[in-house]
Amino acid sequence: MSQMKHGNHCQEDRDFSCNYFLLQVTGSSSHITNEMPDFYKKCVLAFQDYLKITYKMPECYGDIVNQYIWHNHNICFNGKSLDFRHWARVGLLKVQDIVHQGKICELKIRGKLKKVSNLFFEMSILKKAFPEDWFKLLNSHEKPNFVNARLTNECEEQNIHHLLLRKPQNIYVELLKSRVTVSKSKMYWCNKFQENFEWETIFLSNFANRLLPRKIQDFNWKIFYGAIPVENRLHVMRKSDGICKLCLTDIENVEHLMVSCPALKNVWQKVQELLKVAVPDVNIITYKEIVMGYCHHGKEYDIVNMLIFICKWQIWLRRNFMVFESDLKGIDWLWNSYKTILKGQISTVLRSRFMGKRKSRDLRVLLDKLHLQLESETPISV
């Protein structure tokens, strides 16, 4: 992104004579030309998608008049954003450049344009594309004092810089939050556990727990959306007989894989004992906690969730050893490798930057305790 910032394509846009134009609009695929290298093209498009979710729908007079008219996903005709470049070149860029007394003002536009032969046609497209509600808001509002143009531009540029400086993790979290959940998955889990869940909390503890490696967060995500290729699912695709390859007795669905398979023995009880080190009075782990984690509790439950989710991942790995390499790993292997992964992850977390912060002190103490506990347990011989 920083490369792009200084590249010729974005800084001063040729057609829209405006700095960082492509990084300020939310609906520009047609304007991104073939001259632009593929990678930058994708970056710009991804950035515009990101803007779409961070930009609120304008709610007041000031918001509306400051909107760009071109390549704005809110101003669409037949599903496409508008792109009248010869308007932009003469300075008709924002809503404030074309409205007067709450209406799109033809006189104001005509006065600026060099070529008016298409004006009738263009005006009718513009009027149809312009959202109805905006007219209402424009009419109902007292006009504010306009800040001088230079100042507005400076603010905008700062906004863009601010957005560009955001950390990738923060962008990831916002994208996750904005994701409209497939209601089928939500309904499935509500019915399954007979509970109305608070989805945002669950998504944060499952998919954005900073104590977990990204691959495990993604695995949680897949379980939530039913995207794990368990035998039962493969059976529907006629690629498996549906039977669990570890116990060879039952159909393998996610619940069987994670909790009810006899090959798991008492692994969850052992996890339960271990997590008592962090939270002594924690409830018994059930299938619900294995899928959703513990959500409505304190920070120390991030650790509890870490213990659960890493074990979940390890169970999946063990299953894959069997399915893909016909390598049957015993329960001791599962437990020892779980502890090894856990120790590694705790060390990584303890070294990470956010752990250095003061507010993470309690977490650090608990993690140290847990690490000691893991060190003191003698590994079971396999």
Ligand SMILES: [Zn+2]
């Ligand atoms: Zn089984």
